[in-house]
Each structure stands twice: as C-alpha cells, then as structure tokens.
Amino acid sequence: MTISNAPTIVWFRKDLRLQDNPALAAALHSGAPVVPVFVHAPDEAGRWAPGAASKWWLHQALQVLGGQFADLGGKLVLRRGDSLAELRDVIEKSGARRVYWNRRYEAALREVDATVKRALRDDGIEVESFNGSLLNEPHTVSTGSGNAYKVYTPYWRKVKERKVAPPIEIETEGLCFPDQYPRSVALDSLELLPKVQWYRKFYPHWEVGEAAAQTRLRDFLDGPVAAYDTDRDRPDRDGTSSLSPHLHWGHISPGQVLHALSDAHDPRATGSQTFAKEIYWREFAYNVLYHFPHTPDAPLQEKYADFPWETDRAALAAWQAGRTGYPIVDAGMRQLYETGWMHNRVRMIVSSLLVKHLLQSWNDGARWFWDTLVDADLASNTLGWQWSGGCGADAAPYFRIFNPMIQGKKFDPDGHYVRQWLPELRKLPNRYIHEPWEAPDGILRQAGITLGEDYPRPIIDHKQGRERALAALDQLKNENA
Numbered sequence: 001m002t003i004s005n006a007p008t009i010v011w012f013r014k015d016l017r018l019q020d021n022p023a024l025a026a027a028l029h030s031g032a033p034v035v036p037v038f039v040h041a042p043d044e045a046g047r048w049a050p051g052a053a054s055k056w057w058l059h060q061a062l063q064v065l066g067g068q069f070a071d072l073g074g075k076l077v078l079r080r081g082d083s084l085a086e087l088r089d090v091i092e093k094s095g096a097r098r099v100y101w102n103r104r105y106e107a108a109l110r111e112v113d114a115t116v117k118r119a120l121r122d123d124g125i126e127v128e129s130f131n132g133s134l135l136n137e138p139h140t141v142s143t144g145s146g147n148a149y150k151v152y153t154p155y156w157r158k159v160k161e162r163k164v165a166p167p168i169e170i171e172t173e174g175l176c177f178p179d180q181y182p183r184s185v186a187l188d189s190l191e192l193l194p195k196v197q198w199y200r201k202f203y204p205h206w207e208v209g210e211a212a213a214q215t216r217l218r219d220f221l222d223g224p225v226a227a228y229d230t231d232r233d234r235p236d237r238d239g240t241s242s243l244s245p246h247l248h249w250g251h252i253s254p255g256q257v258l259h260a261l262s263d264a265h266d267p268r269a270t271g272s273q274t275f276a277k278e279i280y281w282r283e284f285a286y287n288v289l290y291h292f293p294h295t296p297d298a299p300l301q302e303k304y305a306d307f308p309w310e311t312d313r314a315a316l317a318a319w320q321a322g323r324t325g326y327p328i329v330d331a332g333m334r335q336l337y338e339t340g341w342m343h344n345r346v347r348m349i350v351s352s353l354l355v356k357h358l359l360q361s362w363n364d365g366a367r368w369f370w371d372t373l374v375d376a377d378l379a380s381n382t383l384g385w386q387w388s389g390g391c392g393a394d395a396a397p398y399f400r401i402f403n404p405m406i407q408g409k410k411f412d413p414d415g416h417y418v419r420q421w422l423p424e425l426r427k428l429p430n431r432y433i434h435e436p437w438e439a440p441d442g443i444l445r446q447a448g449i450t451l452g453e454d455y456p457r458p459i460i461d462h463k464q465g466r467e468r469a470l471a472a473l474d475q476l477k478n479e480n481a
C-alpha cells in the first residue's frame, strides 16, 4: 500500500453527519479509502462526561450514522477506551496514514485532542483538524483590545457581517472504503442506554440523526419561523425549532441552518433575524466556554464565588420532581423528565426559582439539566445557568427575580402548557391555573384537587423567597465590601 492509497481515518465526535462535514470532505478529497471511527471515551471528559439523556441520544445517533455508512457500502468502526490507544490500534490494523477530525471546544476535550495530535504526528501520521461546529471559532473573535467578549450584543455586532461559509456538499457516492476493517465493538457494548429506563418516554418525541435534523429544520422554516419573534417565548405553542440536540451532536451545522434560513426567507424579516440571533447565542456560549474554560464549575464573575447558597436536598428533590407547587415550574420540570427537553422561557423560570427562591446553587441545577437534557451542552448549559445565577457573561442581575405566577400568566395565558404536563390540574379554571392555592375550596373540589395531596402547596411563599434571596445577595455584598 502506498501512502496515497493508504486509508484515511475520520474520527467522528460531535459532528455526526455526512454533509457539510469538513473532516469527511478532506478525507474524500484525499481519494483514499475512508475508515470512519467513533471512540467512546467518557472518562476523557472528566466531570462533564455525557449525562444519561445525552447518552440515550448518542446511542440512536451512532445507530443512524452506522446505517448511513452501511448504505454507502462502508462501516462505522466503534471503539471504547482511551482515544489515543484506540486510534493507534485502528491505524495499525487498517494501515491508515492520515487522521482527520472536526474540533471540540471543551477544555478537557481540547487537551485530549492536542495530546492525540502530537502523539500521532510523532508516529509519522498526517493529522488535520477542521471547524465543523461553529460559524466562527472562538480564537477568531476578539474585542478591539484583543480580549474575549463577555457581553452578547457587541460580540454579535462583531460577527454578524462575517460571511457564513456555504455548506460543503459531499458527494457521498464518491466515498470509497477499505476491503477489510479493523475490529469494531457492538453498539450495545458501549453501554450508552441508561440503566433506569425512564428514557423510554423519549422515543415518541424525537427522531435522531442527520435526515431528521433536516426535516425538523424544513418544518420550522415552512411555518413557525415567521412568528418566531413572539412565539419563541410561548411554551404553549410549537414556536421554536427544537434543533438544539441536533446542533449539539452535529447532525446539522449552524452554517446549514443559516443558509437554509436565508434561502427560504428574507433574512431581514423579524422572525428570521431573531432566530439567526439565537444561533449566534450558541456561538457566544462557545466563545465564553473557550476563553473562560473554568466556568462550568465556577462563576465567571468571581465575586459570586462565595455566594451563601443553602444545601437543602429536599428542596432540590422537589424541584427535580416538578413538585414545587408553582405550576409553570413544575410543568417545565415534568416536560424535561418526560421528553429530555424544556422550552427556553421555562428553563429561565425554573432556574430562577431554584437559585433565587430556593437558594440552591446554580451548579446543582446545571448538573440536573446535564443528566436529563438530550441537548445538554457544556457551553450553552453553563451560560444559561450562570445567566440565571447572575454570575456569568451578560447575566441577568441576581436582584431581578422572576415572579412565577406573572411569568405563567404572560407566557402560558390559557394554561395549555401547564395542563399538558400537570394533568392533575387539568380541570382548574384558567384564573387559578398558575396559582391553585388562590382558588376557593369549592373550585378546588370541583377540579378534583386537594392541595397538599394531589398537588403541593408552594414550597416557599413567593414574597418570602424573594426577600430571602435579596438578603443573601446583601450578605455577599457585605462580605465583599
């Protein structure tokens, strides 16, 4: 075998698609047989190895990607263990001389990638990495004085005029594969499916993979995007794209999304503009994670490091189970547990209640989301939780405390969302759907609800929770003074 026809390994990670995949495009361009490889190496992500819902998603995603390669006459090689050791073994068994991949941005994974790159190059292997996940990689965006952006709007102004590269069209029929493959383990042996089978409820809600992502995008562009500017805040409507897990695992790229958006709609239309800005929020999150790699575990704003959080396991458990007595919060937490996803507005409301009314650390909330979200993403989850905790980049000030009843009435005015996820409140009239404890006894009786039995009373009075949160903030200020 000469170097030119020795196989090229494409190491798949968070780019589980064939189209607009720069590493795969480069492999195709090499003209050599392609060996697609996925190595399950959860230990390498440290504390932030994929959570249970993510692993459920990944299981389906690998099945789909494996099927895509099988349809083309190839095979996705699955391995479990240390990335470098497994890649070296695949190289040895396949005779490959090149390894290509698309880059990752989480600190622990960047370190792995740097080590693998150095080691394989020392072995004499050609290694190239590409940008397959972002419109603008974090190292390409800085302020005039060369610093990292910590506020979204100036970040967005800086990047919004940059050209979005057209998606790379990959002629998959042109891919060729080796006659013989190195050993591949069975998908089940990766043990991605969680032991607790709560994930079974996810199946009706999600189609996983590249084709499913394209269908979701098309459905969104055919309808909801036009009203996105207002509907994106309405959990009672199907107003957002639900593309987040697909973007996380790279079934679709942000460039594909923005090009499809501008092909289908006037990019100056309000809905399109607002939607594109959300895609740039994801970019901003990666910018923050890359430049401030400690933020998944510590606040960006250091003065919040000593916030006087309380440790109340019962309160945390009630929040996790959707039993706080605040319907909009409980509906969100049940939606999360049933589907692995929660509407963005509701993520803001539930996180606010946890870190303010209940005084539990944003870390605890982030951890629960990490385990239960199918779109769990270290950049966006960290940004979201630090936003709510008032301690991150462009965060909501801690003293601004959501009133869960007002939020419910404003964004779920007819209570459809609450009724969908809290069937025990189904018969409650609209007037009380966001505050059942205000309903007269007769109304509660008619609705078949005994408070404290069928549905909890509020875990803490709103006013009391608000005052306690503000007192904690004052305590921090005094300590920092």
Ligand SMILES: Cc1cc2nc3c(=O)[nH]c(=O)nc-3n(C[C@H](O)[C@H](O)[C@H](O)COP(=O)(O)OP(=O)(O)OC[C@H]3O[C@@H](n4cnc5c(N)ncnc54)[C@H](O)[C@@H]3O)c2cc1C
Binding pocket: 232, 240, 241, 242, 243, 244, 245, 247, 248, 278, 279, 280, 281, 282, 283, 285, 342, 343, 344, 345, 347, 348, 351, 369, 373, 375, 376, 377, 378, 380, 381, 382, 383, 384, 385, 387, 388
């Ligand atoms: C506490 C908290 C935790 C969060 N955790 C995550 C997470 O782990 N993973 C995740 O992908 N998003 C997270 N978000 C951001 C946001 O809630 C989701 O991206 C969004 O709800 C996904 O739904 P969608 O795909 O329908 O979004 P759409 O409204 O259709 O938006 C399109 C895409 O833009 C991106 N986007 C939208 N809003 C945001 C945002 N605020 N921050 C970053 N990117 C955004 C997402 O990739 C999303 O898929 C979190 C937000 C909060 C407040």
